Amino acid sequence: DAGVTQSPTHLIKTRGQQVTLRCSPKSGHDTVSWYQQALGQGPQFIFQYYEEEERQRGNFPDRFSGHQFPNYSSELNVNALLLGDSALYLCASSSWDLSISYEQYFGPGTRLTVT
Amino acid sequence: ILNVEQSPQSLHVQEGDSTNFTCSFPSSNFYALHWYRWETAKSPEALFVMTLNGDEKKKGRISATLNTKEGYSYLYIKGSQPEDSATYLCASPGAKSSGDKLTFGTGTRLAVRP
Numbered sequence: 001d002a003g004v005t006q007s008p009t010h011l012i013k014t015r016g017q018q019v020t021l022r023c024s025p026k027s028g029h030d031t032v033s034w035y036q037q038a039l040g041q042g043p044q045f046i047f048q049y050y051e052e053e054e055r056q057r058g059n060f061p062d063r064f065s066g067h068q069f070p071n072y073s074s075e076l077n078v079n080a081l082l083l084g085d086s087a088l089y090l091c092a093s094s095s096w097d098l099s100i101s102y103e104q105y106f107g108p109g110t111r112l113t114v115t
Numbered sequence: 116i117l118n119v120e121q122s123p124q125s126l127h128v129q130e131g132d133s134t135n136f137t138c139s140f141p142s143s144n145f146y147a148l149h150w151y152r153w154e155t156a157k158s159p160e161a162l163f164v165m166t167l168n169g170d171e172k173k174k175g176r177i178s179a180t181l182n183t184k185e186g187y188s189y190l191y192i193k194g195s196q197p198e199d200s201a202t203y204l205c206a207s208p209g210a211k212s213s214g215d216k217l218t219f220g221t222g223t224r225l226a227v228r229p
Contacts, residue, residue, distance in 0.1 A: 004158065033215050042119075042204060042219030056216045090159070094215050102147050102166070104215055106159040 002027060004093050004107035012113045013081050021076040021110045025093030031055075032074040033104065034066060035090040043090055049074050050096045078112075086114045117141060117209040121220035128195050129228050135191045136223040138205030142186035149217060150179055150190055151204040159204060162190075195227045 005024045013019050025032050031050045035043035045058035049068035068074045072093075078085055088111050092104040120139045128134050140148065147166045151159040163172040168183040176193045192199055202224045206217040 031215060033217075035217075035219075040221070042206070042221045043217075045216050045218070048215055058216070092215070092217075102149070102164045103161050104149070104217065105161065106151070108156070108158045 004091055004105050006089075006091050006107035006110050008110060009108070010111045010113075012115060015081055015083060015114055017081050018077065018079045019081060019112060021078075021089050021091075021112070022073065023076070023091030023093075023107060024073045025091075026105045029093035029095055029105070030072050031094045031096045032068060032072065033092045033094070034074070034076045035092065036060075037088040037090060037109070038084075039087075046076070081114045083114050086112060088112075117207065117218040119205060119207055119218050119220040121203075121205055121223050123223060124221065125224040125226070127226045127228065130195060130197060132195050132227075133191065133193045134195055134225065135189050136203055136225075138188045138190070138220055140186050140188075140205075140207045141209070142184055144210040145183045145186070146208050146210050148181055148188050149206045150188070151206065152177075152201050153204055153222070154201045162203075192225070195225070197227045197229050200225055200227045 007022045033048040034046040037043040046060050047057045048055050052068045063079045065077045088109045090109045091107045094104040122137050150162040153159040163179045165181040170181040178191045181188045202222040204222045206219040
């Protein structure tokens with residue numbers, strides 16, 4: 001049973017560029033959440049997707065957008081990259097029905113460096 | 116804004132020592148408390164999800180307790196081993212309406228010396 005997978009592992013972009021990060025959830029999960037972890041901090045919630053719609057959003061600007069596909073995989077897009085967007089981006093998958101399980105499973109992350 | 120705090124920030128112990136960390140969270144609107152173990156270059160691994168006041172959970176040498184009335188959880192590691200070296204994160208959604216929107220602490224980095 002494959003866990004949560006993310007691609008790419010590492011990415012280097014230039015300020016002002018756009019980036020797309022990808023996530024495939026754990027088998028049986030239908031909800032994907034994205035988190036940003038900056039150096040020295042805990043992961044910060046960006047947004048969550050379920051049924052191809054954004055359901056919750058954290059305190060991130062509109063430059064951060066996402067998408068969920070019918071197979072539950074998800075993309076995170078960041079436009080007009082800033083140096084401060086350099087971070088580890090984590091994807092977490094879960095079941096929307098919390099009566100089934102509260103657990104969230106994380107991928108290994110994508111390390112984004114903006115120069 | 117939900118505030119989740121962890122202490123200490125880092126910990127260095129000798130192999131065989133037992134250790135514990137603290138996670139503090141607001142006691143109002145409590146819904147759940149998650150503990151994760153995160154080794155470098157790997158995915159955060161879910162250890163426990165705790166929901167009830169007085170909950171105690173155990174996984175091998177690692178155990179956790181929960182006090183929702185006073186807003187804290189303790190994670191204990193008995194007889195630490197070098198493979199326990201990792202960052203331990205706690206997180207809470209704060210309320211049921213927040214669902215999966217977890218607010219994380221900054222973590223406790225544990226280093227176990229052989």
